[in-house]
Structures are given as C-alpha cells and as structure tokens.
Amino acid sequence: MQLQLISFVLIILNCMDYTGCQQHSSSRHRQHKQISGVSSGCQQGGCLTCSDYNGCLSCKPRFFMHLERIGMKQIGVCMTSCPPGFYGTRSPERNTCTKCRSECDSCFNKNFCTRCRPGFYLHLGKCQETCPEGLVRSDTQRECVPKCPADCESCVNSETCTRCWPGLYQLSGRCYHVCPEDYEPCDKLMQCTLQVHCEVGEWSEWSPCSRSGRTCGFKRGQETRTRQVLQYPSPFGKPCPEISEVKQCLVKRRRCPGGRRQNGRRNRNNRKDKENQEARRERKRDRERERDAGEREESDNRNKTEHRHRRGHDSEPLSHEDSLVVQ
Template identity: 35%
Template structure:
C-alpha cells in the first residue's frame, strides 16, 4: 500500500512539471488553458493534441489573441517562417523571397531582389546626389540647333556594399532629361 502512494506522488510531480506554465492542465493533453498573456500552442501527438503555453509562437505560426484564449495558429504557406496573420507572411524560409506578404521562388517582373525580399522600387536604399547635367546634344551634335536635350542620373548609395557588387543589381539608375538651349551657329571649322 505504501508503494502506491509513492507512485501517485511521482505521477503528480511529472504532471506538474508538464503544466508549469498552464492555468489548466490535462495529463493526456498537457496545457488546456494558459495565463492571460501566453499563447496556447497545440502540437499533434498521434491522434491527440498536446498543449504548451508560450510567450511567443514558434516558426510557421502566429499569435491570435481571443476573448477567452490566445492561440498559436499555423501560417497558411508552408514556405513562410513567420507570419502576421494566416495569409500574410513577414519572413520566408531560405531560398524564397518575400513580396507583399507572399513567399515566392522568384521576384515578379518589375521588382528587385534584395537579400530575402522583393522591392517595387528603390525606396529601400537612400539615393545619392544627382550627377551634373550632361552636355546639351541633338543628334550627337553640340551646336547647329536651337534646342537639344541633356540628362542627369543618380543611383543608390553604395556605402554598405562591397566594391564588386554593382548598385544596378539592387536598383536601376534614376535619370532625368530636360530640354536645353544650344548654340545655333557652330564655330568655323567645326565640321572639318
């Protein structure tokens, strides 16, 4: 009879270790109810679920706060490592690019890959200063016409990049073109 008491105590101790962070616990299913700020994370264990109370949900899950219980819910995409909601990913698994909450194997046309994300434009990188305006030209000549065109460009700053990495790999150059006044008469001997 004395040995039966010892077994009950050890069984109770095992259960209490398993239920350390729970408000309510079941021997078979682990945590059933969590303290207010914690999230209930259910893991499939054969045919049943085993609950754990966590401060933050694990990879592939997001925290959904509810009136009675806060739960860890699974991200819909298997390629998503962290998500804000079921369908909005915030970090993709390696070899995938994040674009507008989705994980893609390639960035869509018109976007630029940068680290693990796809960007629509260069707002992510501070732009450098504009270059000087180019020489005023028309059909390759600097004179002989009333109006010509000149351009200037600026690219993203490359201070945090290695010298062999081209800024174009991140963003195209921004350029501006404007009309400019040319010398109508070319100097004597210009065409010789």
C-alpha cells in the first residue's frame, strides 16, 4: 500500500515538471517568435526590434528610445529627437530620452533648462520662482530679464533698450523725446536717423557775355554760371544753396555778322507790319463808316414814314357836325 502511494506521488511530480517545462518552453517560443518575427518587419522605421505589446524594444543607430505612457503601460518609440520635456543621452549601447526636471518645459540636459513651465522663470539655465536682485520676471518669456529704464518698453539690459514707449524715438539702445544734435526723428520707424545735408559741386566757368540770347550788337549784357546738386538733404538737413549765379558784364560793341543786311530786312519787315496794321485799321474804319451810314439811312427812312403817316392823318375830310361847328 505504501509502495503504491509513493508511486502515485512520483507520477504526479513528473507530470507537474513536464507541464511546467512545456509551458515555459511554449512561453519562450512565443516570445522569441514575437521578437524575431517583428524585428524583420516593425511598423516604425526607427525600430530595430519590437513586440506587439511593448512596441519598440531597441532602436536603429542614431535614434532615441522614448517610452510613451498609454494608460497603465508604456510603449517604446524610436525617434530622431526627443520630444519637449525630454533630453537625449547617447551611449554605445543605447540612446535614450530622459525627462527634464519638473520645473523645466524643455532642457538641454538634467542641469540646464532652456524654457520653464508657467510659474517659473529662467536664469542661467535654472528655473526659479523668484528672480535675483536687479532682474524682473517676464511672464511672456518666462525668464528673468533686466529692469528696463523708465523710457523703455523692453530692453536687453539696464542700459540697452530694444523698444521704446510710444511717442519716443530710439537711437543706439536709448530712448529720446527729442533726437540729439545731427539726428532727426523718423516717425515711420520711431527712430532717430542721421541728418543728411545738401552737397553741391564746383561752379562752372562763366558763360560768354550775352543779351537776349545774342553775343553781339550790344554793350551791356549778362554772364551766368551753374553747379550740380550732388546730395539732396533730408527733411531736417541743411538746404541747398543757390545753384546758379548771374552778373552784369560790359563788352565792346560790335556788329553782328551780316548786321546791315539783317537790319535792313528787319526794317523792311517792320515797315510791312506797320503798313499791314494801318491797312487793317483803315478797313475797320470803312466798315464802321458804312455801318454808321446804314444806320443813318435806316433812321431817315423811319422818320419819313412817320411823317407821311402824320400828314395823311391831318388831311382827312371833316364830318358834317364838325363843319357846322367850324362855321
């Protein structure tokens, strides 16, 4: 009886060992099948080996392994660069993405932040809740920035402005109500720009003495000279001086070539002009005389007609009653 009991126990133990070995063998075979099967055709291009449950298990060279949390589990993802809030570390065995410090929104490594989370301000790679003395917090940049001068809206440091308050003009990192000497305001850029003064060239030689476009036939005339504008001035720059000059001149009177002939032709033309003008005036007077004569004749005719009418009225015979009265 005892021998049968011992034999039964041995049989049961052998069966348990066999079952455990079979299950272990099956598990190892299934895992090996998943890894070896997926490594030859992973869905993500950066994966070297992967599984259906855990995602990427290893990455190709130059890719970073990043663990993304989905619910209660983490999935491996291979990326060319780490996402915001993580920084990459490289090693011969594996490139991984490591999470930044809790106050960092992005970082270069675990000790150097490049941007802070809301409520913290960056200064020298550290995210702090308060800024050192001489610096103020910038909520837009999330940084500790220098305290700007009173005229500055934004600045690089306590002496260099990058933008002035409205109505002020910027020049070399400072803000002005009135631009310094040799500078003028530019309302379009709200900056002080350098004044540009007018520049002119050298005077030309004096022209020959002339009068009414002629250089002969006179004694008193004029000479002129000019110069070019090389640089026109800015609105507040020095204006340009005169660019032309005229002076009186005296010359020895000399006759123009062909002067007598020209003078004779000019005199003849003048006489013809005078004759033509006189003829036109005479024709005009004739027309006026003819018009006056016509008007007088028409007036005489009207007077004669009225006289005849009046005379005919006076010669009408008297009636019988009128004759008795007359007697």
